[in-house]
Amino acid sequence: MSKHTIQDVARRARVGVGTVSRVLNNHPSVRKSTRDKVLAAIEDLGYAPNPHARRIAGGRSYTVSVMLPMVSVEFYVRLVNAIEECLDENRFDMAIFPLLGRARIERYLNSNRIAYQADGIIMCTYDLGKLFPDGALPTEHPVVLVDNESDHYDSVFLDNYYGGYLVGEYAGRLGLPAYSMTLEDDPEGVFVSQVFVDRKRGFDDGIASSNVRFVRDYPCGLHHQGGVQAAQQLLDEAVFPCTVFAAADVLAGSLMEEAGRRGLVVGRDIKVIGFDDQPWSQDMKLTTVHQPIEVMGRRAAEMLLERLSGYEGPPRKARFTPHLVERDSTLGEVLPAKYVAIAER
Amino acid sequence: MSKHTIQDVARRARVGVGTVSRVLNNHPSVRKSTRDKVLAAIEDLGYAPNPHARRIAGGRSYTVSVMLPMVSVEFYVRLVNAIEECLDENRFDMAIFPLLGRARIERYLNSNRIAYQADGIIMCTYDLGKLFPDGALPTEHPVVLVDNESDHYDSVFLDNYYGGYLVGEYAGRLGLPAYSMTLEDDPEGVFVSQVFVDRKRGFDDGIASSNVRFVRDYPCGLHHQGGVQAAQQLLDEAVFPCTVFAAADVLAGSLMEEAGRRGLVVGRDIKVIGFDDQPWSQDMKLTTVHQPIEVMGRRAAEMLLERLSGYEGPPRKARFTPHLVERDSTLGEVLPAKYVAIAER
DNA sequence: CTGTTAGCGCGTTCAT
DNA sequence: ATGAACGCGCTAACAG
Numbered sequence: 001m002s003k004h005t006i007q008d009v010a011r012r013a014r015v016g017v018g019t020v021s022r023v024l025n026n027h028p029s030v031r032k033s034t035r036d037k038v039l040a041a042i043e044d045l046g047y048a049p050n051p052h053a054r055r056i057a058g059g060r061s062y063t064v065s066v067m068l069p070m071v072s073v074e075f076y077v078r079l080v081n082a083i084e085e086c087l088d089e090n091r092f093d094m095a096i097f098p099l100l101g102r103a104r105i106e107r108y109l110n111s112n113r114i115a116y117q118a119d120g121i122i123m124c125t126y127d128l129g130k131l132f133p134d135g136a137l138p139t140e141h142p143v144v145l146v147d148n149e150s151d152h153y154d155s156v157f158l159d160n161y162y163g164g165y166l167v168g169e170y171a172g173r174l175g176l177p178a179y180s181m182t183l184e185d186d187p188e189g190v191f192v193s194q195v196f197v198d199r200k201r202g203f204d205d206g207i208a209s210s211n212v213r214f215v216r217d218y219p220c221g222l223h224h225q226g227g228v229q230a231a232q233q234l235l236d237e238a239v240f241p242c243t244v245f246a247a248a249d250v251l252a253g254s255l256m257e258e259a260g261r262r263g264l265v266v267g268r269d270i271k272v273i274g275f276d277d278q279p280w281s282q283d284m285k286l287t288t289v290h291q292p293i294e295v296m297g298r299r300a301a302e303m304l305l306e307r308l309s310g311y312e313g314p315p316r317k318a319r320f321t322p323h324l325v326e327r328d329s330t331l332g333e334v335l336p337a338k339y340v341a342i343a344e345r
Numbered sequence: 346m347s348k349h350t351i352q353d354v355a356r357r358a359r360v361g362v363g364t365v366s367r368v369l370n371n372h373p374s375v376r377k378s379t380r381d382k383v384l385a386a387i388e389d390l391g392y393a394p395n396p397h398a399r400r401i402a403g404g405r406s407y408t409v410s411v412m413l414p415m416v417s418v419e420f421y422v423r424l425v426n427a428i429e430e431c432l433d434e435n436r437f438d439m440a441i442f443p444l445l446g447r448a449r450i451e452r453y454l455n456s457n458r459i460a461y462q463a464d465g466i467i468m469c470t471y472d473l474g475k476l477f478p479d480g481a482l483p484t485e486h487p488v489v490l491v492d493n494e495s496d497h498y499d500s501v502f503l504d505n506y507y508g509g510y511l512v513g514e515y516a517g518r519l520g521l522p523a524y525s526m527t528l529e530d531d532p533e534g535v536f537v538s539q540v541f542v543d544r545k546r547g548f549d550d551g552i553a554s555s556n557v558r559f560v561r562d563y564p565c566g567l568h569h570q571g572g573v574q575a576a577q578q579l580l581d582e583a584v585f586p587c588t589v590f591a592a593a594d595v596l597a598g599s600l601m602e603e604a605g606r607r608g609l610v611v612g613r614d615i616k617v618i619g620f621d622d623q624p625w626s627q628d629m630k631l632t633t634v635h636q637p638i639e640v641m642g643r644r645a646a647e648m649l650l651e652r653l654s655g656y657e658g659p660p661r662k663a664r665f666t667p668h669l670v671e672r673d674s675t676l677g678e679v680l681p682a683k684y685v686a687i688a689e690r
Numbered sequence: 691c692t693g694t695t696a697g698c699g700c701g702t703t704c705a706t
Numbered sequence: 707a708t709g710a711a712c713g714c715g716c717t718a719a720c721a722g
Contacts, residue, residue, distance in 0.1 A: 002486075005698090005700085006699065006700060007699080007700095010709095015708075015709080016709040016710070017699090017700080017701095017709085018701085018702080018703090018708065018709060018710075018711095019707085019708055019709075020700095021700065021701055021702080022701095022707095022708085024700090024701090029707060029708085030707070030708085031707060031708090034707080034708080035658075040372040048456075048457040049699080049700070050401070050698090050699055050700075051397075051459060051462055052396075052397040052398075052400040052401050052406065052462065052698095052699080052700095053397075053401050053698075053699035053700045053701090054699080054700060054701075054713095054718085055698040055700095055714090056395070056397050056398050056401055056698090056699080056700070056701090056702045056713095056714045056715065057699070057702080057713080057714055058700070058701045058702080058714085059701085059714085061397065061459075061700095063497065077445060080445070081445075081448070081449075083451070088452070093458060093460055094459075095440050095460070096439055096441060096442065096443055097440065097441065098443070100422060100425070100426070103426070104429070107429075107433070111393075112393040112438075113438060114396060114406075114408050114438040114439075114440055115440070116667040117396055117397065131721065150700095161712090187702075223569070224568070224569050224570045225569040225570075226693055228569075228573075245533050251502075331623075350714090350715055350716085351715060351716060351717095352715080353692095360692075360693080361692065361693040361694065362693085362694090362715090362716080362717095363691075363692065363693060363694070363695090363717085363718085363719095364691090364692060365716095366716065366717055366718080367691095367692085367717095369716090369717090370717080374691055374692085376691060376692090377691070379692080380691085390704085394715080394716070395714090395715055395716070397714095397715080397716095398714075398715035398716040398717090399700090399715080399717075400698090400716090401697095401698045401699060401700090401714090401715080401716070401717090402697080402698055402715070402716040402717040402718080403698085403717045403718075404698085404717085405717095540714060605714070691718100691722100692721100692722085693720105693721090693722085694719105694720085694721080694722100695718100695719085695720080695721100696717105696718090696719085696720095697716105697717090697718090697719100698715105698717085698718105699714105699715085700713105701712105701713095701714090702711100702712085702713090702714105703710105703711085703712080703713100703720090704709105704710090704711085705708100705709090705710085705711100706707100706708085706709080706710100
């Protein structure tokens with residue numbers, strides 16, 4: 001926090017505080033020469049306006065809160081970076097509020113929380129209807145939802161059903177017995193993401209029109225270890241060759257690793273299809289559903305900034321359409337069953 | 346954000362704003378009867394003071410920032426929960442700022458960031474000397490360091506060297522060839538935690554006084570997958586029976602899992618010692634070094650609150666001493682080498 | 691003990 | 707185009 005005030009800047013630039021304020025807020029009616037004087041003074045002093053004072057006086061602090069389940073999951077890291085980049089370009093600051101678990105979520109039901117003192121909020125993934133009374137956040141400020149569809153707020157989300165459908169269709173064409181790995185139920189019941197339900201529903205529908213037999217689903221935790229455990233059980237029970245839809249790339253990665261450990265050849269003995277198209281999926285040659293995370297994050301930030309600039313229209317939905325990226329993990333030639341049986345052991 | 350102001354409360358309670366302010370700030374000289382009147386009015390109106398206004402007027406917003414590398418690592422989740430609990434009891438709010446990576450850290454070199462507008466900061470793990478100019482955060486507010494020792498700020502940390510030493514001594518008594526798994530260097534060079542260096546140094550020194558042979562160290566990423574990879578290489582190369590010091594419980598978990606997969610008996614063929622004593626370590630019967638994470642988090646919050654209450658003494662160090670918890674993972678009877686060689690295959 | 695008043699730093703009039 | 711004055715919601719100092 002700079003120790004200077006707008007007064008100091010005004011004195012140094014030999015102008016009134018009003019003029020400095022205008023420069024600060026990009027007000028058009030300032031002569032170029034005086035604007036430059038002011039900017040120079042600001043630069044010299046290393047001055048930065050006090051966001052709290054701005055909030056008090058002008059009703060805005062140029063800060064937005066981002067609420068999400070947790071970070072350090074690849075999806076959120078990418079999303080947050082994209083959001084922050086966009087906000088940064090518009091001279092907005094960002095604070096992250098990881099909700100982590102039920103206890104913290106309940107704290108955030110209280111509108112006094114600092115999180116709600118921002119100019120606006122971006123809420124990720126959580127189903128507001130299940131967490132907050134009336135399905136609304138306790139705030140008058142604009143809210144944008146990401147990774148979750150809504151009729152009450154602007155929302156940015158992927159058509160996860162369609163993504164799953166693409167995979168189902170594709171699995172149908174592969175013609176092999178099919179399995180799936182999806183997200184298990186959250187014991188705390190807070191992180192019930194519609195996302196994975198939709199992907200699975202789409203997959204089921206996509207495969208239904210083929211004559212492929214869907215054997216069963218293996219629910220697992222959304223991390224490497226969870227994927228490995230489910231993969232072990234799956235590989236113990238599965239018949240080969242087969243197709244497996246892993247509803248997140250991280251799970252597909254676990255599965256491919258575990259399959260390799262057992263001497264199975266991915267693409268031939270087991271066809272693996274992921275979801276996300278994370279950067280490393282290309283290296284792993286994983287067939288997967290592409291989702292434009294950065295674009296979605298940026299769009300969410302833009303929508304919020306539009307609201308903050310006074311846009312008053314009805315809630316908007318930014319639905320993104322995924323597409324399938326075909327890679328080696330589904331491209332190997334399938335061998336006669338007998339040979340596979342040997343390779344399997 | 347409540348739409349009421351301190352004026353509304355004053356009117357409703359038929360007192361002056363000064364009195365309301367005194368009640369809000371626990372000022373002693375308020376008659377009990379009027380205090381109750383005011384509290385009733387506050388209750389009726391659902392009033393909550395505006396933190397920005399408090400900051401402007403009184404210089405404090407009752408908010409602290411917590412900066413850390415990332416959450417959703419068990420250590421930080423537990424730490425953050427403990428910190429928030431203590432702050433909550435003192436009517437302070439908390440905002441978390443995950444630094445995530447180099448790009449975000451550099452943004453946070455700028456003192457204008459909202460993170461620095463809090464009354465105080467708790468900084469976790471990062472070595473300030475390497476990240477910030479002069480080894481100081483760009484703020485005049487009080488700072489407390491956690492998981493990192495410092496001469497400039499109050500700091501709360503574990504004696505990691507001693508913890509490692511305990512393990513080294515213990516491994517010496519076990520009398521078996523010893524290996525270790527520690528944190529690999531961070532490619533971005535930002536998350537170079539002294540913590541793991543200290544644990545390893547202590548381990549080396551602790552084992553040095555015995556006649557046990559230390560074979561080699563396996564560096565790995567601080568997550569399950571990283572542990573599995575290192576464990577595979579270690580188990581490929583190791584001689585059994587042996588002792589392995591995993592410098593974090595999560596790595597020990599990976600190792601035990603991988604060892605089990607290979608038919609090795611933990612505690613007999615391979616003695617595993619972890620570090621952290623995470624809640625699940627007891628279930629896994631992992632011998633490990635206990636670290637009181639919640640106590641440390643609470644202590645950090647307390648130290649910061651003391652500074653915010655005006656304490657002005659020199660930087661204090663709250664060093665915590667770990668202890669070894671012995672469980673089954675090191676307790677099996679070692680068999681003759683020949684038998685082990687068979688079991689190994 | 692309590693009411694009144696002067697700022698805190700800034701945005702926003704309203705004249706000029 | 708620009709300076710001066712007012713007010714945002716609150717705390718703190720000053721009277722009583």
